[in-house]
Amino acid sequence: MKTVMVKKISCLVLLIVLSGTWLRAQYAGTAPVKTSPAVMAEFMDLRFGMFIHWGPVSLRGTEIGWSRGQQVPQQEYDELYKEFNPVLFDADAWVKTAKDAGMKYLTITARHHDGFCLWPTAYTSYNIMNTPYKKDIVGALAKACKKQGIRFCIYYTILDWYHPDYPVHITGGKIDPKADMPRYVAFMKNQLKELIEKYDPYMLWFDGGWESPWTDEIGRDMYAYLKKLKPDVIVNNRLGKEIAATDNKKIDVEKMIGDYDTPEQVVGRMNMVTPWESCFTICKQWSWKPNDAMKTLPTCLDIISKTAGGNGNLLLNVGPMPDGRIEARQVARLKEIGDWLKQNGEAVYGTMGGPYAPTDEYAATRKGNRIFLHVLKPGQTSLALKNIPGRKVLKASVLHGSAVDVQQQDGNIRLALPARSTGNYIVVLELDGDTSDIQVI
Structure with missing residues (x-):
């Protein structure tokens, strides 16, 4: 014995x-080739995109992935796909909502942590074709985005609590000794190749790499694999462990795996070197929840201005309902954002952040010889800024509006702001030289 x-x-x-x-x-x-600077510069110029978290869990109104085995019993959750029949889903309507909001790209959760796939994958039966709906959601969105001039992007999680070969089967669960991680990685590669070849995504947004079965070594190999399939596909940094995430930590860029950082539910740190994109929910929950508290228009606009002012992009999330529609109130809020961007978009798209770091009172973006001051605080009557070394302010005005009195003396720029009861408007400073080489003040 x-x-x-x-x-x-x-x-x-x-x-x-x-x-x-x-x-x-x-x-x-493994020494992966990075996405070209030109492609990344184009991506960062877009500034604003739509995130969509959706799947069978919308039938329960609980959080996608995370509510499995928590608010919804695991077996019940895993059977929800048998009821999922979003007969009112209209890809063109979703993309038009994004376009009307001023969004330039769209990212759909093709597969979240629950393992359910919104496309007819050949590598698992747990997919949209085995629901009563039986139509390719990812394919429909890719086609609609191409038609309407929106960049199509795909979210794909690293972990899969449903898949037998992934070693963890529920959040916080123990390692399954019968799981086969090498086989699971091969499964991932097959699915990602399928997604790239079928839908040609502009960007891949990964998530779920924090659990111990996934290592940075696997992440580096996966990044290299993706770059062989499509050299200019943009990849976020969640293939690795080095991410700002919800605590907005300062990351070690040398350890980062991917092309850009991803702070979550918080405006990222100002960074003129490393690309970044903050993701926020328009309500509180990522996936649809009945009567979920929705952010006000000023809050949404503050986030847009502070994100652009910090030199980052914003990915704003909606969670469609189980019948396939985006809630009317969310569509209305997005339209309000789009109306603001129609008037003020030149202060957001294609700009650099700064040279002033964002505060609760203002944010700043710049392009050419102009600085766009995003006035955030309602009722502000004046604004004092530090002088810009080697530059003189020639004049100031409200964007598409009246002149603003400006005084440049005693090391400060002083602006007499118009009497407005609301914030979220733009004051333009015209300088006597280009602004791109000004250091952050």
């Missing part, structure tokens, strides 16, 4: 060693 036990332990140790050897052999020396 003792000899048998020793042999079992020896086999287990050998299995662990071989697994480690497999990982090192598979991922050693």
Whole structure:
């Protein structure tokens, strides 16, 4: 009996060693080619996109992925796809909503942590074709985006609590010794190749890499694999562990795997070097929830201005209802944002952040010889800014409006703001030289 036990332990140790050897052999020396600076510059010029979290969980109105085994019993959650029949889904209507909001790209959760796939994948039966709906959601959105001139992007999670080969089967769960991580990584590669070849996404938005089965070594290999499939596909940094996330931490860019950072539910740190994109929900929950509290228009506009002012992009999330419609109140709020951007978009799209760092009173963007001051605080009658070294303010005015009195003396720029009861308007400073080389003040 003792000899048998020793042999079992020896086999287990050998299995662990071989697994480690497999990982090192598979991922050693990976040096992925980065997305070109020109492609990244174009992406950052877009500034504003739509995030969409959607799936069978909308039938319960609980959070996608995270409510599995929590608010919704695991078995019940995994069977929801059998009821999912969003007969009012209209891809063109969704994309028009994004376009009317002034959004330039759209990102759909093709697969979230619950493992359900919104496209007819060949690699798992847990997909849209086995619902009563039986139509390709991802394909319809890709087609609608192309038709309406919106960049089409795909969210794809790293973890999959549903898949038997992924070693964790529920949030906070123990490692399943019967799972097969190498086989799961191969499954991921097959699905990602399928998504790229079928839908040609502009960007891939990864998530879920925090659990221990996923390593930076696997992430680096996956990034390299994707760049071989499509060299200019943009990839966020959640293939690795180095992300700002919800705590908005300062990251080590050298350790980052991917093209840009992804602070979540918070405006990212001002950064003129490393590209970043904040993602926010328009309500509180990522997926649809009945009567979920929705952000006010001023709050949404503040986020847009502060994000652009920090030199970042904004990905604003909606969660469609189970019948396939985006709530009318959310569509209305997005239209209000779009109306504001029609008037003020030149202070957002294609700009650089700064040179003044965002505050609760204002944010600043710049282009050419102009600085756009986004006045955020209602009722402000004046604004004092530090002088810009080597530059003189020639004049100031409200964007598409009247002149603003400006005084430049004693090391400060002083503006007499118009009497407005609301914030979220733009004051333009015209300088006697280009603004692109001004350091952040």
